[in-house]
Amino acid sequence: MYELQEEERMILSMVDSVCTDIIADRAAEIDEQDEFPQDIYDVLAEQGLFGLAMPEEQGGFAVSVNCWAQCVARLAEESPAVALMLFVAAIGADAIMTYGTDEQKNTYLPEIIAGEKKISFAMTEPNAGSDVWSLTTSAKPTENGYVISGNKMFISNAEVADLFCVFAQVDVDGERKPAAFIVDAHDERVVISAHEQKLGLHGSPTCPIFFDKVEVASDALIGEVGQGAQIAFHALNRGRIALAATALGITRASLKASATYAEGRKQFGQPVFDFEAVSFMLADMRIAATASHGLIDDAIDAFVNDARDVKERVAAAKVFCSDAAQQAATNAVQIHGGYGFCKEYPVERYYRDAKAFTILGGTNQIQRRIIADEVRKQFAL
């Protein structure tokens, strides 16, 4: 596994303090209120966490993606909704970081890093999830730029966004070519609807958006027309690493809460920890957390080295970590017994939040398809 550098350990230690001192006390409230916690966002921004894995040229700190992912995981131990702030910023800014011009980088990244502007990733549509080719949002070329029209669904943090990284099809001589654009979220022709009422991840608002013939200048295009799928896949890989890390945070939180509870809860004159049925569940959570960490580091290794099999390795991390988190949270509720079913204990929240990660960023079924396709290729079937 990747060994953090000295300064990276210090960053993680700082995040740990912020989690313990500030976020831990707010986590249940964030869940209950289901409103974007701007106060916590401001703390993360002030601490510089949006600049972690961003380039130094634009004011970022260029720490390893591994360090960034471990910060995401630590935040998720307290509140996955808070951890997702880093996920949304990273997946939203990935296109600019990776395919943007120097001018685009210098215009947008410093503000995103400073937390002055929030960017969201607007790809999913009512009838197009992980299938970039079937997007129906269109970008019609004009004399000075493009006119974007269409509907987007499930856009994380949309109602607080300042910018969107929007994926749309450009008609080039009758052929539809996907492309990515930077769109001002405050444009009056961008209509953001109220956030969905979700099972979990409260405090991370997910909204539908309607682009009603939104005019953008030609410099809003990121990369080239036709590069949209490539740009989306790169961002999705970064995003899936963050989602895997968030799931790891839930696994760790489930383990910590369950171990503590099991040691204190006495039945038949002994801590329930002593019962094999309980202690084996705890051992499995520990194995899952360690394995999740290893797979996340493997996915990051593939991602930063642009490995040929990056999609498969990122998919593997995302699938394993989210399945493991769901199992860990389920067992955490089980270990807590009746108390686990009540909001008084945080495992009830972990249980609801964990489910999201088997769906978000592409369902675990589509991730397994990606992996299975690689298996078929490997054996030339």
Place this chain on the structure above:
Amino acid sequence: MKIAVCVKQTIDTEAVITLDADGQVVTDGAALIIDPYAEFAVEKAVQLKEANGGEVVVVTVGTQDDVPAIRHALSMGADRAILIEDANIDTTNPLAKARILAAVLEAEQPDIIMGGYKSGDTGQAQTLPRVAAIMGIPQVGWITGLELEGETALVDHELDDGVERVSVALPALFTAQQGLAEPRYPTVRDIMQSKKKPIDTKDLAAIGIDPSLVGPAAAQVVVKSYALKPEREGGRIVEGDVPDAVAETAGLLASEAKVL
């Protein structure tokens, strides 16, 4: 204005302490942090520097293992650090550490010397008062406030049942009590910049101290072993009607607790 802060690294105060068979604290694998009381002092020193200009120097007697605590202080805003590392030093002996710190501080000539009033681990509260005594400068312990007025410091000295405001001519030494200043969280930028700040490592020869004065043989007090506090036994609830319960409680206080 130059402010020196004496910093120690300790086992995380939240950690579960374990002892080996000889009654010594197991440090292997324990989470280590900057001592919380020293951290209050660092924060106050950095605030004074931010308000009045000057420099904050961290001074530590220890080994390379203590560098994380030093780096933490640098990330909070201290400017540079001095680490005295020498195999001849008995770092468990407050007198030895006081002699070393005094020698370093004599050379540095700070206006203000600060540190924790005690450390969160051994809690002897010995080292810094001894430094002041060796240097022949005034010291106020347990401070919860510090303001500067020219060459004078106005400090709040915590007492058992109140606070005493003391005026002290500088240079002077102050030891921090909780409440002096709320330590900041260093930002990512602070942490990255702390990498560039110098840690000057010196041995005893470099500061002109005779090893025999700071080695194990110089210790007049030796901690033989540690023991954990016995676990508290659960309380007892006396049930029944109030007059009966009161009578029974009084009886128990007399016969079992033997406090009546």
